[in-house]
Amino acid sequence: MKFKYSAIAFSLIMGLSACGGSGSDDAAPIVPDDSFSFVATEMITNLTDEVIVDGYADLASKGEALFNATQSLINSTAQADLTAAQAAWKAARQPWEQGESHIFGLVDSLSIDPHLDSWPLNTTDLQTQLNSAVGFDADTIKGWNDDVQGFHTMEYLLFGDGVNNNTKAIAELTTREREYLVALAEVFRDYTKQLDDAWQISHNPQDANALPYAELLKQPGTSTNTIYSSQLAVIEELINGMIGIVDEVGNGKIADPFGDSMTTADTSKVESQYSWNSLTDFSNNIIGVRNVYQGEYTGSADKQGLIDFVAAANTALATRIGSEIDDAILKIQAIKGSSDMPFRQAILDVEGRKRVQVAVDALSKLQASLESDMLPLLSDWKAS
Amino acid sequence: MMKITLKLYGLISVMMTATILVGCGGSGEETATETIPEPPVITYPSYTDIIASGGDTTTFDASNSGHGFSTPAPNLTAAELALHLEGDVNFETSFTTAPNSEHPELDGLGPVFNNADCNSCHQRDGRNSTPFLAANETRVKLGSAAGIFLRISKAPDEVCTEGTAQNNYCAPVTVPDFGDQLFHRGVLKARPDWQQNAFVGQADVYLSYQRSEITYADGKTVTLKKPLFDVENPYDAPGETKQSANVTSNLLQDDVLMGWRNGMPVFGLGLLEAIPEADILANVDVNDADGDGVSGRANWVFDAVKARDGVAPPVSLGRFGWKANTPSVRVQSLGALRGDIGVTNPLFPDESIAGTSLHDDYLTRTGFVDTGSDENGEPEADAAFSDSVTFYAETLAVPARRNIGNSNVRQGARLFEQLNCTGCHTPTFTTKTAGDIGGEPMSDSLKGQTIYPFSDMLLHDMGEGLADGRPDFLASGNEWRTRPLWGIGLTQTVNPQAGFLHDGRAATLEEAILWHGGEAKKSQQGFMALTQNERDQVVAFLMSL
Numbered sequence: 001m002k003f004k005y006s007a008i009a010f011s012l013i014m015g016l017s018a019c020g021g022s023g024s025d026d027a028a029p030i031v032p033d034d035s036f037s038f039v040a041t042e043m044i045t046n047l048t049d050e051v052i053v054d055g056y057a058d059l060a061s062k063g064e065a066l067f068n069a070t071q072s073l074i075n076s077t078a079q080a081d082l083t084a085a086q087a088a089w090k091a092a093r094q095p096w097e098q099g100e101s102h103i104f105g106l107v108d109s110l111s112i113d114p115h116l117d118s119w120p121l122n123t124t125d126l127q128t129q130l131n132s133a134v135g136f137d138a139d140t141i142k143g144w145n146d147d148v149q150g151f152h153t154m155e156y157l158l159f160g161d162g163v164n165n166n167t168k169a170i171a172e173l174t175t176r177e178r179e180y181l182v183a184l185a186e187v188f189r190d191y192t193k194q195l196d197d198a199w200q201i202s203h204n205p206q207d208a209n210a211l212p213y214a215e216l217l218k219q220p221g222t223s224t225n226t227i228y229s230s231q232l233a234v235i236e237e238l239i240n241g242m243i244g245i246v247d248e249v250g251n252g253k254i255a256d257p258f259g260d261s262m263t264t265a266d267t268s269k270v271e272s273q274y275s276w277n278s279l280t281d282f283s284n285n286i287i288g289v290r291n292v293y294q295g296e297y298t299g300s301a302d303k304q305g306l307i308d309f310v311a312a313a314n315t316a317l318a319t320r321i322g323s324e325i326d327d328a329i330l331k332i333q334a335i336k337g338s339s340d341m342p343f344r345q346a347i348l349d350v351e352g353r354k355r356v357q358v359a360v361d362a363l364s365k366l367q368a369s370l371e372s373d374m375l376p377l378l379s380d381w382k383a384s
Numbered sequence: 385m386m387k388i389t390l391k392l393y394g395l396i397s398v399m400m401t402a403t404i405l406v407g408c409g410g411s412g413e414e415t416a417t418e419t420i421p422e423p424p425v426i427t428y429p430s431y432t433d434i435i436a437s438g439g440d441t442t443t444f445d446a447s448n449s450g451h452g453f454s455t456p457a458p459n460l461t462a463a464e465l466a467l468h469l470e471g472d473v474n475f476e477t478s479f480t481t482a483p484n485s486e487h488p489e490l491d492g493l494g495p496v497f498n499n500a501d502c503n504s505c506h507q508r509d510g511r512n513s514t515p516f517l518a519a520n521e522t523r524v525k526l527g528s529a530a531g532i533f534l535r536i537s538k539a540p541d542e543v544c545t546e547g548t549a550q551n552n553y554c555a556p557v558t559v560p561d562f563g564d565q566l567f568h569r570g571v572l573k574a575r576p577d578w579q580q581n582a583f584v585g586q587a588d589v590y591l592s593y594q595r596s597e598i599t600y601a602d603g604k605t606v607t608l609k610k611p612l613f614d615v616e617n618p619y620d621a622p623g624e625t626k627q628s629a630n631v632t633s634n635l636l637q638d639d640v641l642m643g644w645r646n647g648m649p650v651f652g653l654g655l656l657e658a659i660p661e662a663d664i665l666a667n668v669d670v671n672d673a674d675g676d677g678v679s680g681r682a683n684w685v686f687d688a689v690k691a692r693d694g695v696a697p698p699v700s701l702g703r704f705g706w707k708a709n710t711p712s713v714r715v716q717s718l719g720a721l722r723g724d725i726g727v728t729n730p731l732f733p734d735e736s737i738a739g740t741s742l743h744d745d746y747l748t749r750t751g752f753v754d755t756g757s758d759e760n761g762e763p764e765a766d767a768a769f770s771d772s773v774t775f776y777a778e779t780l781a782v783p784a785r786r787n788i789g790n791s792n793v794r795q796g797a798r799l800f801e802q803l804n805c806t807g808c809h810t811p812t813f814t815t816k817t818a819g820d821i822g823g824e825p826m827s828d829s830l831k832g833q834t835i836y837p838f839s840d841m842l843l844h845d846m847g848e849g850l851a852d853g854r855p856d857f858l859a860s861g862n863e864w865r866t867r868p869l870w871g872i873g874l875t876q877t878v879n880p881q882a883g884f885l886h887d888g889r890a891a892t893l894e895e896a897i898l899w900h901g902g903e904a905k906k907s908q909q910g911f912m913a914l915t916q917n918e919r920d921q922v923v924a925f926l927m928s929l
Contacts (some may be wrong), residue, residue, distance in 0.1 A: 104450045109513045109881035111529035114478075114504065120487070122480055125572040132579060143527050144583045145500070145569070147480065203880060205516045213880065223920065226876045226892070229786055229927070233448035233877065240451045252473075268486050375445055 034380045038312035040231045043295065043304040047238065048217045050303060051291050055099045056196045062092040063185075063192035066154075070185040073170075073178050082170045085181075086158050090277055092188075093151065097281045098288035100248070102241045105213050105227075106198040110205070112191050118146040119271055121153050130176045136183040138190065149184055155274045157181050162274035162344070236378055238306060242289045243370045246328070249285050250363030253278075258347050258356055265347040278343035283332045286363075290325045306374075313377050321374060324366040331359040431811045431836055432797040437870040437929065438652055438782025439815075439833030447783035452874040453509040453651045457781045459829045464779065471776025474769050475502045475509075479727055481571040482754035482764070492764030494726035495574045495746050495754055496567035496585040496737055498533040502773065505531040505647030505724060509780055510874075512647040513881035514888035515591050523592035523614065526568045531647045532888060533724070534566040534589060534613060537854060539639040544855065553686040553699055554857045560634045561620060561740045562586055565723050566642070571754075575619045576745050586742065587618040587635055593889075598898050600912055600919075608895055610849075611644055611887050619742050641861075643852030644887035645706055649871060649878075653704065653713045654778030656837060656868065657822065658815035658830045661701050667810060667840045678807035678903045680842035683708040683865070685857040688715050688731055689823035703841055706886040707856040708865035714822030717774045721765060728756045728763040729770045771824075779827060782835070783871050787928050796925025799918055803910040808866040808903070810840040838869035838929065847901020850885065862902060873927035893926050894919065 069088035072081045096116070099107070107113050126148050134140070141149055157177045160168040194205070204210035220228035228234050257269035272278045291297055295305020311318035335346050335355045346352030436442040441457035456468045478501040479493035499505050505512050512531020517524050526532070537556035547553030558564045570585035572578060593609040600606075616625045621633035631637070665682060672679045683702035689712060691698035700711035710716045714731065722732035735756040737743045747755060758764060787793050800806065817832045843863040853861035864886060872893070875882050883891055890896035900908040911919060
């Protein structure tokens with residue numbers, strides 16, 4: 001999941017570039033002073049502690065809960081236990097998807113992202129292993145390829161293939177599937193704990209005395225900080241993180257399976273297709289953007305976020321971007337329509353496709369604002 | 385080297401004021417006019433104030449953050465940008481085991497490989513993560529998180545000095561039944577004993593570290609770590625190790641040479657390929673005629689593009705890879721696609737392990753479902769995929785420099801020059817204005833650019849400490865290509881777990897400098913003789929790049 005500039009933004013830049021330059025008028029151009037002041041320390045501290053670190057702590061906690069829920073399945077015949085494990089999977093999915101708005105640093109460098117969220121999974125190898133006589137202990141599975149572990153492998157085992165429904169009877173859950181699930185959940189729990197520790201205890205797994213990654217964000221520009229050279233660098237990281245996931249949702253997660261027409265739509269490319277959790281995933285991605293922008297979770301007390309940085313330059317822009325984020329979330333959620341249609345069905349439905357297009361348009365509009373209006377503010381900012 | 389001379393106007397002002405004050409005091413007797421000394425002149429290298437390291441391809445919007453290596457050159461045309469973005473998606477494409485009827489475009493991983501996508505070895509288009517050992521471990525087994533792997537070859541009978549068709553142009557001698565790269569990962573059924581060794585490739589590879597200390601004159605010590613490897617459980621002799629009583633594996637023979645290789649940053653590569661060959665060769669100084677202790681040799685390597693096109697001899701100047709063993713971005717990219725990932729492509733249509741008993745057995749046992757060709761007999765990755773990935777690597781922007789006005793950065797630039805780091809890390813070149821790269825017409829975006837890569841693109845003996853003892857075309861076991869330094873200050877912003885040097889052994893730039901030996905020993909010693917403050921200034925300069 002990597003940052004990509006859209007062709008839209010690039011054409012805007014090209015267009016602007018074409019306006020300057022070759023005129024023969026020697027008079028010095030009048031450059032409007034768009035500079036603005038903003039003290040960023042409180043915003044960076046707040047965003048780090050109360051959005052990013054709290055989010056990963058929540059993920060670790062829900063990883064533990066998911067492991068516990070799968071353990072309950074080992075000998076269970078109660079459908080409620082499977083339902084609880086499915087709910088625990090969805091609960092863990094929430095902080096993970098919201099965290100994709102700041103998917104930089106250790107989630108990438110410790111390879112936790114591919115370990116947890118590789119897609120698509122390898123159902124052929126998965127089935128081969130389920131049919132084999134190998135043991136499913138966590139250490140062994142950590143050495144296996146990423147496409148037979150993580151969120152989506154657990155999803156497949158918990159919810160079934162998702163083609164006609166997202167329900168599965170506990171009786172359908174084989175003994176081998178249960179054993180595999182527990183081992184997968186243990187691996188998952190370990191990685192989420194490792195990620196949480198890296199942000200809160202030490203960013204270097206070999207050096208317990210190294211700074212937590214959170215401190216590297218909060219203390220940029222010091223001589224020992226080889227990660228962030230300035231507060232500007234941190235804000236640039238955060239804005240680019242927002243752009244990255246908006247691009248990913250609009251131009252990847254939704255656009256790829258959506259295709260150019262109903263005949264080219266491809267449900268096999270739908271993320272979280274087994275659980276029918278796709279729309280929740282997508283909206284959580286953009287809710288994660290809102291968390292970073294607002295500086296707090298929805299319903300929490302007002303804290304500083306990137307909205308305050310933007311507002312220091314342009315209050316109207318700050319409000320507009322906030323509205324565009326909200327609108328994108330609502331438009332994604334609206335894809336389900338009045339019949340609570342899952343995404344994988346919506347892309348094969350005439351009215352559903354219209355709603356998908358509306359959501360894509362809202363995401364494109366938001367992305368253009370972030371790239372063309374918000375990111376350039378960095379060059380106008382007078383840090384103090 | 386052109387210098388910029390700056391007068392210290394502040395100092396002049398102070399001195400003039402002092403003279404006036406002196407003139408006001410005293411006995412009133414006329415005194416002899418004092419001679420105002422010439423103010424000291426401090427010179428800075430011309431590159432001190434350069435921001436746009438990649439000329440017009442430089443990116444400014446992401447040059448402080450973890451996206452600094454991942455943005456397209458801003459001077460691409462709309463059509464080029466579209467191709468670049470297509471390559472961007474493909475760079476992250478994770479391939480799957482063949483056959484994949486649902487997604488045949490993802491089909492073709494392995495059957496043995498080092499990673500399943502480009503990005504895993506070039507995280508965010510930078511370096512891979514350095515493997516770490518948990519507190520209770522003495523060594524770590526390489527798995528899906530590792531971006532490092534081993535190159536392997538047999539020790540040659542004699543030093544190869546001139547490539548010919550007969551000696552395979554001095555290419556490394558492959559290890560029988562293995563090849564020239566060790567693939568520690570595999571698809572589920574890669575090995576005959578896959579039920580006991582699921583997802584294992586040609587062998588298990590373990591990494592550990594040997595630590596040592598180096599002490600400055602002021603008493604400060606730095607701990608260095610050197611990666612060591614153990615290779616065990618080869619597919620041709622399961623369970624065997626070098627310590628086994630009777631070593632039978634081809635891989636574990638004493639004359640098999642092995643050397644670590646890390647993934648490199650991917651940005652700015654098209655510019656490096658566009659440096660005129662003559663300008664690189666102008667810095668060759670095999671016998672150190674200028675007496676600065678630094679030589680510089682060119683590596684001449686097999687060029688698969690020339691071979692494909694029937695050009696004789698199929699040899700070009702090596703520019704890429706840790707030993708300059710690769711002539712172009714195209715050969716590098718598609719060679720890695722076939723090698724590191726195991727995905728055949730138009731330039732390399734055969735599996736990297738074709739003809740080995742591992743591959744023959746795999747094909748027989750699995751019913752010939754993964755032959756390295758698709759159902760039409762074409763390679764696993766098509767021309768469009770291959771072209772876009774190559775173009776992507778050619779046209780990623782170079783990040784702009786940071787903090788160039790900082791006095792420590794500026795002083796560091798002076799010290800960098802003073803230590804003759806530029807003896808190998810040549811600051812600047814101008815790219816050619818016409819011609820091909822990788823056998824294809826070059827993008828206009830790369831033409832005529834004044835660039836600051838800080839590399840002469842040549843081989844240098846870096847001493848025993850860094851040596852892997854493994855020749856690669858004309859490069860000896862002690863020689864390495866000068867690493868371009870542009871963007872190096874963003875390395876750990878892009879990937880906090882990244883290390884420096886060919887195997888990631890250096891956790892900091894200071895450690896990387898301290899590992900410099902051989903031709904670079906004099907510069908390294910000069911660095912060690914600096915004060916702590918001056919050493920920090922050198923690092924500050926590097927961090928600005």
